[in-house]
Amino acid sequence: MQFSDIPGLHELKNQLIGAHKRGKIAHAQLFSGRENTAVLPMALAYASFLMCTNKQENDSCGKCPNCVRIKKLVHPDVHLHFPKVSATENRYEKVIADALPRFREFVQETPFGDLELWARKYGQENKNLLISREDSRQMLKNVSMRSVEGGYKLLLIWMPELMNASSANAILKILEEPPEKTIYLLVTYNYENLLATITSRTQLVTIPPHSENEIANYLTSGGSEETKAVQSAKLAEGKLGVALQMVEVGESHEYEEFQKWMLDCWNRNLTSLVHRSEDFAKSGKNAQKTTCNFSISLIRNAVIHASGQEAPAQSEPERIFIGKFADKIGANKLEKIYSLLNEALIHLERNSNPRITHLNLSLDILRVLNS
Numbered sequence: 001m002q003f004s005d006i007p008g009l010h011e012l013k014n015q016l017i018g019a020h021k022r023g024k025i026a027h028a029q030l031f032s033g034r035e036n037t038a039v040l041p042m043a044l045a046y047a048s049f050l051m052c053t054n055k056q057e058n059d060s061c062g063k064c065p066n067c068v069r070i071k072k073l074v075h076p077d078v079h080l081h082f083p084k085v086s087a088t089e090n091r092y093e094k095v096i097a098d099a100l101p102r103f104r105e106f107v108q109e110t111p112f113g114d115l116e117l118w119a120r121k122y123g124q125e126n127k128n129l130l131i132s133r134e135d136s137r138q139m140l141k142n143v144s145m146r147s148v149e150g151g152y153k154l155l156l157i158w159m160p161e162l163m164n165a166s167s168a169n170a171i172l173k174i175l176e177e178p179p180e181k182t183i184y185l186l187v188t189y190n191y192e193n194l195l196a197t198i199t200s201r202t203q204l205v206t207i208p209p210h211s212e213n214e215i216a217n218y219l220t221s222g223g224s225e226e227t228k229a230v231q232s233a234k235l236a237e238g239k240l241g242v243a244l245q246m247v248e249v250g251e252s253h254e255y256e257e258f259q260k261w262m263l264d265c266w267n268r269n270l271t272s273l274v275h276r277s278e279d280f281a282k283s284g285k286n287a288q289k290t291t292c293n294f295s296i297s298l299i300r301n302a303v304i305h306a307s308g309q310e311a312p313a314q315s316e317p318e319r320i321f322i323g324k325f326a327d328k329i330g331a332n333k334l335e336k337i338y339s340l341l342n343e344a345l346i347h348l349e350r351n352s353n354p355r356i357t358h359l360n361l362s363l364d365i366l367r368v369l370n371s
């Protein structure tokens with residue numbers, strides 16, 4: 001990851017680079033921002049910049065052995081600590097051997113991802129993931145070891161908010177008095193939940209959300225269709241990671257799924273509706289909201305069509321579907337479904353049970369369609 005891989009945020013990048021040029025590198029830095037924003041990518045780009053042996057004016061080179069190894073997260077002087085299943089001392093190595101390769105893949109594939117995506121990649125969705133006492137012992141070991149290659153030694157701690165009090169307390173001393181050339185990069189999405197003893201020992205680096213324009217441009221330059229990019233950017237609330245997930249979901253022809261769902265409601269296919277609510281619950285929080293938002297925008301477009309105007313659509317098949325659906329259902333029922341979807345989204349945001357919320361929604365829509 002280089003600074004140039006992260007869109008915008010120039011002021012922050014300049015600030016990090018400038019501090020380095022002035023020789024002012026805080027030994028413990030807390031990268032803080034909301035989930036699915038550039039918090040982890042920024043910490044990784046900064047790590048590459050610090051370690052790069054061929055620094056450019058405003059970025060790491062991306063090509064030297066250090067840059068290449070940091071990109072793959074295999075540099076021997078960059079130690080990674082992240083939430084995992086808890087392990088006793090004698091099982092710790094096994095847990096690491098299982099988790100570390102998956103974590104490397106997760107970061108490379110979805111650097112703007114969050115804990116939920118990580119848990120899925122890790123295959124541990126239903127476990128309580130944390131940074132354990134054993135991890136903090138490992139951190140102490142990392143710190144006491146000499147740097148393998150004689151340069152900086154970095155400890156990257158992803159989500160220190162998931163350290164319990166005893167593991168957090170165990171590292172306070174090393175946070176306060178690190179050996180020379182040892183740098184801690186903590187990456188948090190939940191600044192408020194960190195112990196004051198940690199926040200007071202670290203220098204805060206706040207990562208702001210992206211603007212809608214930055215997100216839309218990033219998506220189109222990655223090959224997304226423009227209408228879809230703009231629409232996802234609008235819904236993502238500055239979270240590039242959410243926009244990326246939306247684009248991915250959108251590209252898998254979600255309207256076809258929506259179409260099947262509506263048919264199940266129309267045909268009162270209760271068995272299928274129950275299955276749908278189960279699949280929906282399994283899909284994870286972001287995907288659930290994305291699905292809801294996508295359905296809302298489809299219905300909105302159908303309302304536009306019903307009012308006699310040209311409705312925006314991602315593709316020709318989608319446009320045809322919206323037209324037919326709107327003509328068949330009519331404005332009155334569309335508006336009812338629109339309100340039901342919005343209500344369901346509000347429930348989900350308040351952490352309602354996704355399976356029940358989805359099933360209730362299906363049954364309400366069934367009633368509207370068959371009334």
Ligand SMILES: [Zn+2]
Binds near residue numbers: 052062
């Ligand atoms: Zn380099």
